[in-house]
Amino acid sequence: xxxxxxxxxxxxxxxxxxxxxxxxxxxxxxxxxxxxxxxxxxxxxxxxxxxxxxxxxxxxxxxxxxxxxxxxxxxxxxxxxxxxxxxxxxxxxxxxxxxxxxxxxxxxxxxxxxxxxxxxxxxxxxxxxxxxxxxxxxx
Amino acid sequence: xxxxxxxxxxxxxxxxxxxxxxxxxxxxxxxxxxxxxxxxxxxxxxxxxxxxxxxxxxxxxxxxxxxxxxxxxxxxxxxxxxxxxxxxxxx
Numbered sequence: 001x002x003x004x005x006x007x008x009x010x011x012x013x014x015x016x017x018x019x020x021x022x023x024x025x026x027x028x029x030x031x032x033x034x035x036x037x038x039x040x041x042x043x044x045x046x047x048x049x050x051x052x053x054x055x056x057x058x059x060x061x062x063x064x065x066x067x068x069x070x071x072x073x074x075x076x077x078x079x080x081x082x083x084x085x086x087x088x089x090x091x092x093x094x095x096x097x098x099x100x101x102x103x104x105x106x107x108x109x110x111x112x113x114x115x116x117x118x119x120x121x122x123x124x125x126x127x128x129x130x131x132x133x134x135x136x137x138x139x
Numbered sequence: 140x141x142x143x144x145x146x147x148x149x150x151x152x153x154x155x156x157x158x159x160x161x162x163x164x165x166x167x168x169x170x171x172x173x174x175x176x177x178x179x180x181x182x183x184x185x186x187x188x189x190x191x192x193x194x195x196x197x198x199x200x201x202x203x204x205x206x207x208x209x210x211x212x213x214x215x216x217x218x219x220x221x222x223x224x225x226x227x228x229x230x
Contacts, residue, residue, distance in 0.1 A: 003141075003142045006142060006194070007142060007145055007146075010145075010146065010150050010191060010194075011149070011150070013187060014149075014150045014153040014154055014157075014187075014191075015153075017153070017154055017157045017183075017184055017187055018153055018154075018156065018157045018160075020157065020180060020183075021156070021157035021158070021160035021161050021180065021184075022160065024160070024161055024164045024176065024177060024180055025160050025161075025163055025164050030170065030172055030173055030176075033164070033173065033176060034172075034176050037176055037179070037180050038179075041179075041180050041183040041184070042183070044183075044187060045183050045184075045186050045187045045190075048150075048187040048190050048191055049186075049187070049190050049205075051190075051191075051194070052190040052191070052193060052194055052202070055142075055194045056194075056199055058199070060199075061199045061202065064199075064202050064203075064206065065190075065202065067206065068186070068202070068205055068206055068209055071206075071209050071210070071213075072183070072186070072209055075209070075212075075213040076179075076183075076213075078213075078217075079179065079212075079213055079216035079217060079220070080176075080179075082216070082217055082220035082221075083172050083175055083176060083179075083216055083219065083220045083223070084172075085220070085224075086172065086219075086220040086221075086223035086224045086227070087170070087172035087223065089223075089224060089227050090172075090223050090224075090226070090227040091227075092170050092172055
């Protein structure tokens, strides 16, 4: 009975992990890849770790596993956010059929139209005045 | 079919296929962030694999490796993001 529950949880987790792997290969765009991967892999690893906790039935092991799951759930979105923002800033292009890019729009609003081009139409930032450089460094 | 046989013949091959697929993106990935995300996914898959393998062998010690890996991966991804930001700012 317990083995059945464990194997069901393991199967669900492995399927989620496989979906994450398919997503990272098949999605057309870095930002879609990050979206598919982080969510599905978090869920897959959490299911498999939960199955492990159910199998061992031991308080020490369960505590360890709860710590791992909590850490994964806390850190994966943060890491994805940071790498996605850095990629957007370094000009990784969007998919050609994307319709909206709010980050470029809001950064333009803050910094003025010439200081950040966003992905796709990256400009060489030739404004060399000290004020522009300082403003750029502060952002 | 016992649980360990099921894990050895179904779950671990599935996770290994996912690992190979993520590795394809690691090799092909056109930009650096693609590769970083592929490495992140591979580390999460290694956590899942070591958890499943600890069920097979009945050895909870493999979970310690999973904890360490979960800690290290986050630091690695954050370091890569920081490096990307720095290289953009200085360009």
